[in-house]
Amino acid sequence: MALQITTARPDPALLDLPWSTPLEDWPEDLLAALPRGISRHVVRFVKLSGRVLAVKEIKEDIARREYAMLRNLRRLDQPAVEPFGIVSGRVSADGTPLDACLLTRHLKFSLPYRALFSQGLRPGTETRLIDALAVLLVRLHLTGFWWGDVSLSNTLFRRDAGSFAAWLVDAETGELFPNLTKGQRAHDLDIARVNIAGELMDLQAGELLDVSIDPVEISNRIVTRYEELWAELTATEEFDTGERWRVEERIRRLNVLGFDVDELAITTDIDGTSISIQPKVVDAGHHSRRLLRLTGLDVGEGQARRLLNDLDSYRASTDRQNDDEELVAHDWLTRIYEPITRRVPRELSGKLEPAELFHEVLEHRWYMAEREQQDVPIERAIEDYVRSILPTKPDEASVVGVDTIEMPVIAD
Amino acid sequence: MxxxxxxxxxxxxxxxxxxxxxxxxxxxxxxxxxxxxxxxxxxxxxxxxxxxxxxxxxxxxxxxxxxxxxxxxxxxxxxxxxxxxxxxxxxxxxxxxxxxxxxxxxxxxxxxxxxxxxxxxxxxxxxxxxxxxxxxxxxxxxxxxxxxxxxxxxxxxxxxxxxxxxxxxxxxxxxxxxxxxxxxxxxxxxxxxxxxxxxxxxxxxxxxxxxxxxxxxxxxxxxxxxxxxxxxxxxxxxxxxxxxxxxxxxxxxxxxxSPANVFVAGFIGSPAMNLVSVPVADGGVKFGSHTLPVERDSLAGGGSNVIVGVRPEDVEVGNEGDGLELTVDVVEELGADAYVYGTPTDDAIKLEGGDDSLVKPFIARVDGRRVPMKGEKIWVQPNSSHMHVFNAESGARLSH
Incomplete structure (x- = not known):
């Protein structure tokens, strides 16, 4: 059978990859990194026309299903890796048919959890990862996506102003429904809880996680964080007609959590003495959307919050509260944000995303000011940061790695 | 099987x-x-x-x-x-x-x-x-x-x-x-x-x-x-x-x-059961040139037609003119026996379970030493003790 390539972004360089060779035997010079650890399927990261692609060898029908699912999730504006294509009809030199390959784009500046732990992290990182995963799971569930295999390994993390944003990487078991039942949500949560505990126990066994941390306790956090967020986003609230400010208050609370309310159901009881409200459609990305509108910067939700705060203080310090918001934002972008982020020498640009760097510089300025007991201009902060801190950071632009054990799905 | x-x-x-x-x-x-x-x-x-x-x-x-x-x-x-x-x-x-x-x-x-x-x-x-x-x-x-x-x-x-x-x-x-x-x-x-x-x-x-x-x-x-x-x-x-x-x-x-209905009969078993719609005749059902005896009770619920089901291994190849005439399309040799895939010569007879794009063949398992040639005509009928009869309307099983 002839090789069949399905892709939304045709790139002739795809044809040059050695499709007639089983993925595990691909020559090292093609790989973006040597396979670290082991995975359920054979997965390799390859360089192609200046980008990094993840290539997973699986049965064709499963590859097609996952490809379509990832496309759907992207269309629904969910944080999932971008599917790049499917290569099927592969045959080895001796005529043996080979499994199809699913191609996804590597998410720049994303980190597998194992890579994060092997850096030896600040205390509390594990709980920040769980919090990010809880947000991801709530978002997916609100869209009607039942994951079926929630775990740290099936997630990628991006730094987001000191915390993390989680992205879905593996949609193999997922399904989209109009709405999820309570049972489906509970099931996903339970899978998450057990998988996370297992993954943390494994890190401990590998001496990558301190033994004083209790994996079971951390894994329980996914349940409480998820339930808190779910309740805030979906619960019905009832109050007297006189307390109408509570409608605004609820919307504000959701904004603080990073969600916009697209649809709110408001009902009154028969005699009109009480009102009940329930958010019907909420959209993540409240701050990142606002920042995008004002400045054209497309960054993580936490980063956007941080940048918007800085924009606000810029506005106050330049006494421009009455000016048009967009004009001020434009000035902030060209006078503050861009000059700062451009101060990074090219050889250090793979360390951090610009928005994360900006956040770090703001943090650094705060520490400097505390030490010196006086205000520090941001120019001095970036200079000091680039000289003393940034070079010590690991390169994170394209950290790849897979980390579970290969389970053969073909007969020996 | x-x-x-x-x-x-x-x-x-x-x-x-x-x-x-x-x-x-x-x-x-x-x-x-x-x-x-x-x-x-x-x-x-x-x-x-x-x-x-x-x-x-x-x-x-x-x-x-x-x-x-x-x-x-x-x-x-x-x-x-x-x-x-x-x-x-x-x-x-x-x-x-x-x-x-x-x-x-x-x-x-x-x-x-x-x-x-x-x-x-x-x-x-x-x-x-x-x-x-x-x-x-x-x-x-x-x-x-x-x-x-x-x-x-x-x-x-x-x-x-x-x-x-x-x-x-x-x-x-x-x-x-x-x-x-x-x-x-x-x-x-x-x-x-x-x-x-x-x-x-x-x-x-x-x-x-x-x-x-x-x-x-x-x-x-x-x-x-x-x-x-x-x-x-x-x-x-x-x-x-x-x-x-x-x-x-x-x-x-x-x-x-004993599949309960035509759907189960066609779904369970590989190759699938042959299911043919045939007219009811005096004392049984008409299967090609033959009238197959079926108990009157079994036909009581049906109309003028019933569906007869026969598994490939229960098909008997008879003498010329005995039963339903098939034209052999494909023969699959398995050694001890062989599967014959044929089409009823009378094109008014259609097998159940096919769709528009694909005419379902009639499948018979035959002795591997007496295999017909492609294009040959053969006459087949069910082994009457392993025959299934279904209501043509509801698909429900009629025979016991």
């Missing part, structure tokens, strides 16, 4: 790709009777007029291996998920033992959903990989070790318990995965197409091994597949569904010998 699930050597139980589910019963031993009862269980999706599962009634015995089978969209997975607590039940009830679980959350049901996805943790020993979920559930160390050792014995992994998964062969890793499900000792195992990501050869190996393991463990199991061969080779009983409605629930043998 009917392969029995021999109790294969578990040492040669190489490649199970299932995974443990997540619902964790925390209890000592498992003595409760784990019968499962679907009692008029109904699932209607919001916005749909017709139920996806319509008043399902199945009684599953303690320790039984029941397979839910049917084409895509028949409601088999939905039924399983209703039992797991993942789908709401809009009507009727579901029982596990003497507990009404209809409204219980998944983790309170004491069932284990076994998935095809499963990760082994590289730094943990095989024993810890099998037992870690019990640790999460707060089971004490001694009890965990006991259950892990018991499971390891069944899976022939005892000598590997203190090794890392990396040191194991592919097949042994698969067994560790199964072990993770076993140590939970749930009342019921649920499996939804667990073999779907395996290649054909491994699927065949694995299905026998799952069935054999299930019999050793004696845990009530409900298994979903679209593949009738898988259903026939694995299940103690099979429930065939179509359009959300249970068509028949019976042992593989009963299902094969």
């Amino acid at each position: 009917l392969t029995t699930t021999a109790d294969t050597d578990v040492g040669g139980f190489p490649l199970y790709n299932g995974s443990s589910g997540t619902f964790l019963p925390v209890k000592e031993g498992n003595d409760a009777m784990a019968t499962v009862k679907f009692d008029e269980a109904t699932r209607v999706y919001p916005g749909n007029d017709t139920p996806s599962v319509d008043r399902l009634n199945i009684d599953i015995q303690d320790g039984e291996f029941l397979v839910l089978v049917g084409p895509s969209g028949c409601g088999k997975s939905t039924s399983l998920r209703m039992l797991a607590g993942l789908e709401e039940v809009n009507g009727g009830k579901i029982w596990i033992g003497d507990r009404d679980v209809t409204n219980l959350s998944p983790k309170d049901r004491d069932v284990a959903m076994v998935f095809q996805n499963y990760a082994l943790y590289p730094h943990m020993s095989v024993a810890d990989n099998m037992g870690f979920a019990l640790k999460i559930a707060g089971v004490d160390k001694g009890e965990i070790r006991k259950r892990v050792e018991e499971a390891a014995k069944i899976l022939d992994l005892t000598q590997y318990l203190d090794r890392k998964p990396k040191a194991l062969s592919g097949g042994q890793r698969q067994r560790v995965a199964m072990g993770r499900a076993i140590v939970r000792s749930p009342q019921v195992f649920l499996m939804d197409e667990p073999l779907s990501n395996l290649d054909a050869k491994l699927r065949v190996q694995t299905r026998t091994q799952i069935a054999s393991l299930q019999r050793r463990l004696g845990v009530t199991t409900v298994y979903v597949t679209h593949d009738q061969t898988e259903a026939m080779t694995m299940g103690d009983r099979i429930a065939v569904l179509k359009d959300g409605i249970l068509q028949q629930c019976a042992t593989p043998r009963e299902m094969y010998d």
Whole structure:
């Protein structure tokens, strides 16, 4: 059978990859990194026309299903890796048919959890990862996506102003429904809880996680964080007609959590003495959307919050509260944000995303000011940061790695 | 056709790709009777007029291996998920033992959903990989070790318990995965197409091994597949569904010998049963040049036509002019015998179960030493003791 390539972004360089060779035997010079650890399927990261692609060898029908699912999730504006294509009809030199390959784009500046732990992290990182995963799971569930295999390994993390944003990487078991039942949500949560505990126990066994941390306790956090967020986003609230400010208050609370309310159901009881409200459609990305509108910067939700705060203080310090918001934002972008982020020498640009760097510089300025007991201009902060801190950071632009054990799905 | 699930050597139980589910019963031993009862269980999706599962009634015995089978969209997975607590039940009830679980959350049901996805943790020993979920559930160390050792014995992994998964062969890793499900000792195992990501050869190996393991463990199991061969080779009983409605629930043998209707007759068995619409005649039914005797009682419910079903191995090739005339299209030689694929010469006679794009051939198994040539004409008729008669309108079985 002839090789069949399905892709939304045709790139002739795809044809040059050695499709007639089983993925595990691909020559090292093609790989973006040597396979670290082991995975359920054979997965390799390859360089192609200046980008990094993840290539997973699986049965064709499963590859097609996952490809379509990832496309759907992207269309629904969910944080999932971008599917790049499917290569099927592969045959080895001796005529043996080979499994199809699913191609996804590597998410720049994303980190597998194992890579994060092997850096030896600040205390509390594990709980920040769980919090990010809880947000991801709530978002997916609100869209009607039942994951079926929630775990740290099936997630990628991006730094987001000191915390993390989680992205879905593996949609193999997922399904989209109009709405999820309570049972489906509970099931996903339970899978998450057990998988996370297992993954943390494994890190401990590998001496990558301190033994004083209790994996079971951390894994329980996914349940409480998820339930808190779910309740805030979906619960019905009832109050007297006189307390109408509570409608605004609820919307504000959701904004603080990073969600916009697209649809709110408001009902009154028969005699009109009480009102009940329930958010019907909420959209993540409240701050990142606002920042995008004002400045054209497309960054993580936490980063956007941080940048918007800085924009606000810029506005106050330049006494421009009455000016048009967009004009001020434009000035902030060209006078503050861009000059700062451009101060990074090219050889250090793979360390951090610009928005994360900006956040770090703001943090650094705060520490400097505390030490010196006086205000520090941001120019001095970036200079000091680039000289003393940034070079010590690991390169994170394209950290790849897979980390579970290969389970053969073909007969020996 | 009917392969029995021999109790294969578990040492040669190489490649199970299932995974443990997540619902964790925390209890000592498992003595409760784990019968499962679907009692008029109904699932209607919001916005749909017709139920996806319509008043399902199945009684599953303690320790039984029941397979839910049917084409895509028949409601088999939905039924399983209703039992797991993942789908709401809009009507009727579901029982596990003497507990009404209809409204219980998944983790309170004491069932284990076994998935095809499963990760082994590289730094943990095989024993810890099998037992870690019990640790999460707060089971004490001694009890965990006991259950892990018991499971390891069944899976022939005892000598590997203190090794890392990396040191194991592919097949042994698969067994560790199964072990993770076993140590939970749930009342019921649920499996939804667990073999779907395996290649054909491994699927065949694995299905026998799952069935054999299930019999050793004696845990009530409900298994979903679209593949009738898988259903026939694995299940103690099979429930065939179509359009959300249970068509028949019976042992593989009963299902094969007395299908309840035309759908089951055509679905179960490979190659499929020949189903031909024929006119009713005095004293029986007209089959080509022959009148086949059928008891008057059996025809009482039918109209002027009935559907006659005959399995390829129950077709007799007669003398010229005896029975239904076929033109041979393809001959498939199997050695001892051969399958003949033919088309009725009278093109007014159509086989049931074909579609517009594909005319369904009539299939006959013949003696390998007396195989007709392609293009030749042959005359066939059913072996009258293995003939099935169905109502042409309702599809229901008429013969006994």
